Amino acid sequence: MDTNKNQLGNYLKSLRGNLSYREVAKRTGDRISHSTVAQAEKGINTRGKPYVPSPETLKELAGVYHVSFDDLMMRAGYLINPTNVRTHPTSDGAKVTADVGFELAKQSIPVYGTIHAGEPTFADQCIIGETPITDKIVDDYGKDNLFALQVKGDSMSRAVLPGYVAVFSKDANIENGDIVAVLIDGDEAAIKRFRKTSRAVMFEPDSFNPIYQPIIFARDQDQDYRILGKFIYATSMPI
Numbered sequence: 001m002d003t004n005k006n007q008l009g010n011y012l013k014s015l016r017g018n019l020s021y022r023e024v025a026k027r028t029g030d031r032i033s034h035s036t037v038a039q040a041e042k043g044i045n046t047r048g049k050p051y052v053p054s055p056e057t058l059k060e061l062a063g064v065y066h067v068s069f070d071d072l073m074m075r076a077g078y079l080i081n082p083t084n085v086r087t088h089p090t091s092d093g094a095k096v097t098a099d100v101g102f103e104l105a106k107q108s109i110p111v112y113g114t115i116h117a118g119e120p121t122f123a124d125q126c127i128i129g130e131t132p133i134t135d136k137i138v139d140d141y142g143k144d145n146l147f148a149l150q151v152k153g154d155s156m157s158r159a160v161l162p163g164y165v166a167v168f169s170k171d172a173n174i175e176n177g178d179i180v181a182v183l184i185d186g187d188e189a190a191i192k193r194f195r196k197t198s199r200a201v202m203f204e205p206d207s208f209n210p211i212y213q214p215i216i217f218a219r220d221q222d223q224d225y226r227i228l229g230k231f232i233y234a235t236s237m238p239i
Contacts, residue, residue, distance in 0.1 A: 006043040008052075013041045015065040018042070028060040031177070037061070051170040052076055055233040056178075059159075073233055077136045108132045111148040111165055111239045115189035115228065122147060127239030131165050137232070139179070141169040144191030147229060149189060150183055150239070155205040155212045156191050160234045166191060177205075179231035184215055185224050191231070201225070 016024060017113055021034035039045050040053040040061065053061070055078060062069040108130040115126060131148050138146070148167045151160050159165050168181050180194045183204055192203035192215070204210035217223050224228050 006046065008072070009041040009043040011075060012065075012072075015061075015067060016041070022048050024064055027064045032057050033058050036169070042074055069233075070235065073235075078233060079132055099127070107135070107138055107143060109143065109146045109167070111150055112189075113150055115149070115183070128194040131167065131235065131237060132239050133167070137167070141232065142171065145171045145229075146170045146232075149191065151191060151234070152225075154209050156193075157208050158206045160191060160231075161194075161236075164236055165239055166234045167232045169232055170229045172230035174227060174230055181231070183226045183228060183230040189228055 010047050016037075019121060021037040024037045025032055025034040035046065036053070036057055040057060043051055045051040045117065053076060053156075055073060055076075055095055058076060058078075059069055062072050092125040110122075110127045111129045112122065112126045113128040115122060120227045134144075144171060146167060149167050151162055151164050151166050154162050156179070166181075174180060174194055176195055178194050179191060180203075181191055182194075183190050184203065190203070193206050195202040195204055195214075199202060199221065200215045201217045201219075201227070204214040
């Protein structure tokens with residue numbers, strides 16, 4: 001692959017330094033494989049096809065390398081890059097920068113403030129704005145499957161900060177450990193980490209605040225929950 005076209009891969013390689021692929025995978029808790037780390041850097045998969053790491057993979061790598069997840073998402077083409085960043089001199093000769101706009105995305109999806117089980121699903125009156133999405137996100141997930149929620153509270157603060165806009169896919173395979181938007185006991189949609197065992201289904205917080213506890217549905221009790229979508233990424237971009 002042309003190295004000029006593999007800027008993300010070259011950047012990931014520079015971040016890895018002297019670590020082996022296996023060591024990077026190990027530092028993610030083996031949530032991604034060493035071959036995935038290699039493919040992310042090379043920009044091609046094992047079949048020789050162009051490869052862009054998923055948002056989930058980029059999240060793990062951002063944690064290992066202690067870099068901005070949003071930055072990796074922009075380099076991968078998932079997020080819109082800020083543009084028109086201008087430098088302004090101050091009276092004392094220092095310089096500050098300010099965003100005066102964002103590159104216009106061709107498409108956008110609705111952002112919901114709340115989603116309630118007792119209301120029509122994704123009711124229009126609950127829409128509080130829109131968030132731009134890239135063509136790549138649309139191609140990967142399908143626009144009709146995408147929706148966004150503005151995050152409330154800090155029960156998932158390790159993964160998604162309060163006030164951020166979280167983007168979800170309705171039609172996506174849910175696996176253990178995935179973050180989901182879920183309706184529980186007829187309340188409004190919550191964002192939790194999904195776990196399933198032979199005995200129970202659990203929706204776990206992922207917070208720096210220790211007060212939050214998992215919500216557990218034993219196999220032999222009523223399963224009063226509905227998963228609305230799988231988390232793809234979060235952004236602080238204004239809505």
